[in-house]
Amino acid sequence: MHDLRRQALLESRKTVSRKAASREASRSNSRVVSAQTSRQNSRQSSRAASRYPSDEEDEGNLSDETGTWSTSSLDDLAENPESDNADWPEELADCIQDILDRKRSSVQGREEALSSFCRLSKFHYVEEEIRNHIQDLLAAFSRSIKYESSVRESVLALKALEFLAVTAYDDTIYDAVESLLTRTIRDSTSGLIKVAAINCLGTCAYFGGTSEEAKMDQMEMLLDIVASDGQSIDASDDAAVVTVALQQWGFLATDIEDLEGESEEVVEIMIEQLASADSNVQIAAGENIALLYEKSYTPQEEEDESDEDEDNEDEEDEEDIPGSSGPKLIKRYTPYHDTYQLERILASLATVSGKRISKKDKKSLHTNFASILTTVENPRLGPMYSKAINQNTNRQYGSKRQVKVGSEGVMNIDRWWKWLRLASLRRVLQGGFMEHYFQGNRAVLDALPVMLRDARRTNADRGGHKKAARMRNSTKRMILEEDSL
Template sequence: MSDLRRRALGGGKTPSKRASLSKSGSKSTSKAGSKANSTAASRHGTDDEGAYDSDGSVWSFGSLGDELRNLEDVPQTSSWQEELGDRIVRITDKDMRKKLATGGLEEALLAYNRLLQSKFTSSELQGKTNNIIDALSKSIKAGKTDKESTLACQALVLTLITDVDCTTFGEFNTPLQRLITDHESLVVKTAAIHALGALAFFTDVSTDDIETIMDFFHEIVENDGHNIGAGDDGATVAAAIEEWGLLLTSLDDAEEVTDRSAEAFVDQLESTEIEVQVASGEVIALMTERAYREPSSEDEDSEDDHGIDDEDFHNRFVITPAEDTRPPIQKYTVYRNQPHLKQILTNLSKSSTKSVSKKNRRTQHATFANVLHTVNFPLHGPNYSRALDFEGREQGSRLEVKVGRKGIVKLNTWWKLIRWNALRRFLGGGILVHWQENPVIFESLPLIMDAAPTNHKKASGRVDRMLAPFD
């Protein structure tokens, strides 16, 4: 078993390939390892924290953020529309690109990304996307620096989100896979993985194409990144897991792709990287959720085995449900060795290893208590509470996300949580603007926003942190 999958309960430190790559001139990878553990702890941050990460990015860029902050400040123009137009010219005009120093093009891409995150710029991009896509293609295929390639991957996603018809899956599928496989920078590989996942999710592609990309991500996970030159790099492997999960939410029939991939995600629960563990746990919960459905009247006379014995189902509850409550119907098997899976999840939900920081240990305990609960009760979403309300009904999933200062949305299923996490990766704090104004985003996650109660408090700045389910 590789270093990445050494037991977290046994401690130990996973060696990083970032240090060895630093000698080849890839400075952008030098600090990414130090951010790996903090990433998972802020997976479900609120969206009133500002429009961007500190480096203006959607994804963790490591030391890239430090270098970008040292670039010359963006000149102020009379309006953001003029600023966007100026940055588009700098990115797309051939003569301008030649005149710009390396930092100038990077600055233009960074400003472009910030504006597309914080604003819905569909009308401003009208008639310009072909030139923008052509310019981004050049930066992705032959970027002069790691920063340029990384920012171009992000710009591709944001342009696609703004104008879903701006490009096709076939135009960038091969270039992005080549970037993932051949580029030396781990940061660029990670950005390209996220871009490829977004490309397959938002463009009009066939089920076969989606499953092909999922198999590509599965190979990265199964080989701990070694097959793409990112051996035992937590950020790269976690990115592949996250995008695999996003694409799973778009499939109508997930049985075959689940059958050939589940074991790799269970293996990654034994990673020493918290972000890999959490991503794997969430995907396992999602796969479990997709493998079951609510019973219907047509099932009453059926003698087919639904996977959970009625008596066993009722015995799992502390407060016995009504006698006519039927267990969910199992459509297919996710992972055959359920005792093994449940034991790993139980250990992770109670682990007290000192090699994991106190903050990450809280994240680990809460996440895997919820994943274990879903494995036992497949149709119970994240933060599910079996405690009864005043009307005698179970409170259900309690995962709520504060959206700006206006309200909250409830993420009561794992597929909603997976998509919300993905949209926050792409849009940062601008998710509220796009969710309200961009039909592409709202259709991908059609949630109802409730008014935030007056006593709605932020839990250490994050109202939607995973809580252990009530028994």
């Protein structure tokens, strides 16, 4: 990817920091040695450069749309082809038995069992059914990941482990698998496995019982992967690896309260990735920049004195921001020393043109970077904020990023932390996201306590009478938490 940057539009006169120069010197020493391995990994994972492993297509086929997706694609979150499968608990019990009975299994048999577990865990909230098998499943998944009998088995085991972390609400998972996942990321010869392992590590670090310090340690490793263009884990110039490292860094960063000390260096590294020739890398880096600027503003507290000399970027009265609620947001620090130059780079990506860029990538870059630029200019404004004036209200339209919840509800995704968490949850759960949301998956609701505008749809309406009470309690909880967002 470093080589590809030479073709990028933003490469011309970028200043190289001493840290960046040092990283480049260390990379050049090992680039020749790892070039052949990198090419082999690249051929194996070339189709994955903009696609993630999934079992969506044939209960285990390793493909899915990239994690950078548009508002219009969110409608598929409500799709659940398993909604009429009344026998799924029995099927899941048989599946778990097959997974645990490794002595009498074959590679193909384990692949099919893992595929079935992923499908059932995706489209059903299986917390009750797996509660007594968590440690045994952890051990079984770990064996499939460790031995790498086949790429498909290992990737499916990593996906299954993600479902376990999101579903089980167990704070022992991260400690049980952290060393294995880190070793897999560094040592696996498969690009697909590396990508799946990075995603799995981020999911387990977030949902599997991790301290903020441990999250920061993993974020540092992910940042090394990004800064070295994958070289630090022998995946040189692998766009898929760098993209997922960026996305998992941003996902974990949403759960860190204060990133002031890290912000300057991280933004610098993200700016380097804006020069990538891969649009997914560029967008993921841009979203992290927007998150860092958003985090530089926090709610006003009683002891805060009003500052009449705020920067020009803060002159807009927050009361005029549609959808703004709660205390006023106050600037706490400057995320990056040269915001003006950063804005110029973002503006060029928001209007990028050229024959080398496909129409699809060009449209995606324009839409995403216009949104990212708006937040960098004014961190009070969230993703997809429209400054156009609504003639009916004579006010700006405000945040346009919303998600339909069934036929009645709407999620307003008006902050970057919400967007990045939703993106990560959607990557794991895909078409089963709404099932987990309505069934009261505690991990999902804790990660994304978004107000449902009208949550009248109940589990009883959908045949889920066993957990209708949990649904009502979860909806009540989301409504009560609206004021805290």
